[in-house]
Amino acid sequence: MSTWDKQTSSSDEHSFNALPEPSPTTLSAPHWDACKRNQLLAQQCHSCQQFVFPPQPFCPHCVTDTLAWQRSPGKGRIYSFTEIHRPQTPAYSTPYVAAIIELDEGWHMLSNIIDSPATLLSINQRVEVVFIERGASKIPCFRRTL
Amino acid sequence: MTNTPFQDIAIVAGYNSQQAKHLEGQDDLSLLTDVIQNLLSQSQLTADDIDGININSAVWNLKPREALSMLGGQERWCGNEFMGIAAVIEAAGAIATGQADTIMIACAQAGEYSHTGATAPWTRPSHEFSECFGLYTAAEFALCAQRHMAIYGTQASALAEVAATIRCNGHYHPQAQFYGKGLVTPEQVLASRMVCSPFHLLDCCITSEGAGGLIITTAERARDMDAKAVFIVGAGTDRQGMSYTRAPVWDQCGDVGQRAARRAFEQAGLKPTDIDVCEFYDPFSFEIIRQFEAFGFCKPGEGGDFIANGRIAIDGEFPVATNGGLLSFSHAGTLQMLQKVIVAYEQLSGKMPTSLQVKNPTTAMATNGGSGALFCDVMLLANQATANK
Structure with missing residues (x-):
C-alpha cells in the first residue's frame, strides 16, 4: 500500500459538547496553576525589566535567561475587541466578546470580556481580570471597570 | 540592464x-x-x-x-x-x-x-492562549481590523467595497466556486449576517x-519552449512566529510584509506605482486595505480611502484579487496561497477570462498571509526578465 494511501477518516470529527480547556506546557504551567488560585502571572526579565507573554524560555528582548514569574494586578485596557456571532464551536453561546487586553505593565493577552454587551465596550475601556471556572481549570477573563 | x-x-x-x-x-x-x-x-x-x-x-x-x-x-x-x-x-x-x-x-x-456547526477545522487554533477564548482565524483578523478602524476611522463601507469588488470578479471566472452566483454590492455585504465584528459573512473567505x-x-x-514565460523579479518573506498563538497586536503586526515588500521592490527595481496587477491575499476584506498601507501604496491609515471609487476594480489603477480571490474563487487548504502566483502568471501571460483580463499588464504583485496570521510573503512578477520601468 502506498505511503500516501488514506488510512483514517475525516479529521473533523471532534466532539463539540464542552468548551475547550487549556493544555499547559512545562513552560506555561505556572501561569495556568496560578489562575486556579485567582492570580494572573506573566514573566518579567530581571535584566531588562520587560514583561514577556506568552511564556518564553529566555528574554526575547535582551536574550538573558533571567525571566521570573510575576503577579500582575490584572488591570488594563481593551486594546481591541470583536463581538463573535459565529462561534468557534457549538459549545460557545453567542454572541461573545474576544479581546486583546493591554495590561498596565505593558504586556498583551487574548481573553474574553464578560458581563457587558459589545455595545457598551470601546477600545481603551478599562478592564480587570476575573477568573472563570472551566472544568478543572480557571480561565482569566476581563470585565469593565470605571 | x-x-x-x-x-x-x-x-x-x-x-x-x-x-x-x-x-x-x-x-x-x-x-x-x-x-x-x-x-x-x-x-x-x-x-x-x-x-x-x-x-x-x-x-x-x-x-x-x-x-x-x-x-x-x-x-x-x-x-x-x-x-x-x-x-x-x-x-x-x-x-x-x-x-x-x-x-x-x-x-x-x-x-x-x-461539520457546519463549527468553523472550518484549519481556522480553529488549538493553542492554549487562543483556543479557550473562542478565537478562530476570522476573529484574529477582526481584532486587527477593529483596531485600525478605531485609530484611523476606517469605515465598514470601505471593507464592504473591497469584498464586493473581489466577489464580482469571482462571478465572472468560470473556475471560481462562486462563478455565475451574481454580482455583489457593498450594501449586500453590509446586510449579510455578522460573523465577528466588523466582518460580515461576505467579508470572509469561503471554504473550498x-x-x-x-x-x-x-x-x-x-x-x-513554446510557452508564455512570466518572470519572478523579486520576493520576500516576513514571519513573526506561529500564527494564532499570541495576540495579534496591531502595533507589532499591522505592517507585517513591509520589510518583505521593500526587499522585493529593491530586487526588482520597481516601486508600488509600477504594479499593474495586485494579487493580494484576501482572507478578509480588511486585509487588502492593510496591505496597500504596509507595502507603501498609500500611507498608514489611508487604505480605506485608497481603495475607493473603483481603484481596485479590473479596470482600475490597482486591480485586486482578479480571479475572485479567497472570497469567491477558492480557499482550499494551503492551495489558495499558490493560486496567488498562478493568477499573477495568468494575468501577465494573457490567459485570464476576457472580462477579467487586465489590459496589457507588465507587472504583478502576489502576496500570502496577513496581520492576523503574523506573516506576510510577497512576490513580484513581470513579463520581462528585467522589470525596471
Whole structure:
C-alpha cells in the first residue's frame, strides 16, 4: 500500500459538547496553576525589566535567561475587541466578546470580556481580570471597570 | 540592464482545476493527477523533463518526498515549503543555485470540512492562549481590523467595497466556486449576517475544494519552449512566529510584509506605482486595505480611502484579487496561497477570462498571509526578465 494511501477518516470529527480547556506546557504551567488560585502571572526579565507573554524560555528582548514569574494586578485596557456571532464551536453561546487586553505593565493577552454587551465596550475601556471556572481549570477573563 | 537576484527564473505553466465547495467523487490524489497531466500538456514537457518537485496535499498528508514516486523514482530535487509563495521562492532558489532546472509545484485539497456547526477545522487554533477564548482565524483578523478602524476611522463601507469588488470578479471566472452566483454590492455585504465584528459573512473567505500548480524553469529553457514565460523579479518573506498563538497586536503586526515588500521592490527595481496587477491575499476584506498601507501604496491609515471609487476594480489603477480571490474563487487548504502566483502568471501571460483580463499588464504583485496570521510573503512578477520601468 502506498505511503500516501488514506488510512483514517475525516479529521473533523471532534466532539463539540464542552468548551475547550487549556493544555499547559512545562513552560506555561505556572501561569495556568496560578489562575486556579485567582492570580494572573506573566514573566518579567530581571535584566531588562520587560514583561514577556506568552511564556518564553529566555528574554526575547535582551536574550538573558533571567525571566521570573510575576503577579500582575490584572488591570488594563481593551486594546481591541470583536463581538463573535459565529462561534468557534457549538459549545460557545453567542454572541461573545474576544479581546486583546493591554495590561498596565505593558504586556498583551487574548481573553474574553464578560458581563457587558459589545455595545457598551470601546477600545481603551478599562478592564480587570476575573477568573472563570472551566472544568478543572480557571480561565482569566476581563470585565469593565470605571 | 542587470539581471534580478533571481537570475531569470520563469514560470512557464500554470493550472487550476475547477474550484467548488465540494467536488463530488474527487479526492486529493485524483485532483493532483489532473493538475500534473495538465501542466505537462500545457508546457509540452514529459515527466522526465521535471527534475524537481514540490507536490503536497493537506488532507491526505501527502508530503513532497512521498509524491516523488508518483512521477517515477528517478533522482530529483524535492522542496519542503508548503505555503504558496514560499514554495515558489524555495524552488526558484534551487534553480538559481543550479540544484535543478525545471520544477513542478502542485497542491490539492478535498474532503476535510464537513461539520457546519463549527468553523472550518484549519481556522480553529488549538493553542492554549487562543483556543479557550473562542478565537478562530476570522476573529484574529477582526481584532486587527477593529483596531485600525478605531485609530484611523476606517469605515465598514470601505471593507464592504473591497469584498464586493473581489466577489464580482469571482462571478465572472468560470473556475471560481462562486462563478455565475451574481454580482455583489457593498450594501449586500453590509446586510449579510455578522460573523465577528466588523466582518460580515461576505467579508470572509469561503471554504473550498480544488487543486492547482505551476512549472518554473530557467529563462533560457523557457525561450526554447513554446510557452508564455512570466518572470519572478523579486520576493520576500516576513514571519513573526506561529500564527494564532499570541495576540495579534496591531502595533507589532499591522505592517507585517513591509520589510518583505521593500526587499522585493529593491530586487526588482520597481516601486508600488509600477504594479499593474495586485494579487493580494484576501482572507478578509480588511486585509487588502492593510496591505496597500504596509507595502507603501498609500500611507498608514489611508487604505480605506485608497481603495475607493473603483481603484481596485479590473479596470482600475490597482486591480485586486482578479480571479475572485479567497472570497469567491477558492480557499482550499494551503492551495489558495499558490493560486496567488498562478493568477499573477495568468494575468501577465494573457490567459485570464476576457472580462477579467487586465489590459496589457507588465507587472504583478502576489502576496500570502496577513496581520492576523503574523506573516506576510510577497512576490513580484513581470513579463520581462528585467522589470525596471
